[in-house]
Amino acid sequence: MIACHAGPISAVPTPASRTRARSSQGGLAGDQVAGLTGATYRNRDTGVLQALALRHLFLFIGADPNAEWARECVATDERGFVLTGTTALPLQTNRPGVFAIGDVRAGSTKRVAAAVGEGAAVVSQIHQHLAALAADP
């Protein structure tokens, strides 16, 4: 998604903003004196390249999980994020001993601090899993 602000940022909270969904950025126009003056964007459905005068640009890039390789091993949701939480250990996948943390995990918060926190939390869950294995090999 590309969201463009045609007016100065001081116009917030009622900016003249326009959103261009399903678009990829084509190029930016401007210089060091004038700053940003315009952009071109391409509609991904039609392929048409269009120009837009603007002063500010917000890009929301999004993210897709790179977990195709894991789909044969663990359950994923319809978007390819790894499912967890079907066992007593919340970060464990449907395959015992395989855990998922961070952005690749379905339902995760998709923030750095959350990913780091899950990395810390998973350690004790791995210990619990190993302890259970040791008790009942």
Ligand SMILES: Cc1cc2nc3c(=O)[nH]c(=O)nc-3n(C[C@H](O)[C@H](O)[C@H](O)COP(=O)(O)OP(=O)(O)OC[C@H]3O[C@@H](n4cnc5c(N)ncnc54)[C@H](O)[C@@H]3O)c2cc1C
């Ligand atoms: C554009 C953008 C802006 C963001 N802005 C913010 C923000 O302002 N604040 C915030 O808190 N969060 C932000 N996030 C989210 C934040 O980046 C993530 O939540 C965080 O990086 C998740 O950490 P992670 O370790 O789970 O995944 P990642 O940081 O994505 O790390 C995964 C790593 O695994 C590697 N990898 C992937 N596949 C394989 C493979 N098959 N083999 C080996 N290595 C592999 C990748 O190269 C990468 O290094 C932003 C994300 C994006 C995309």
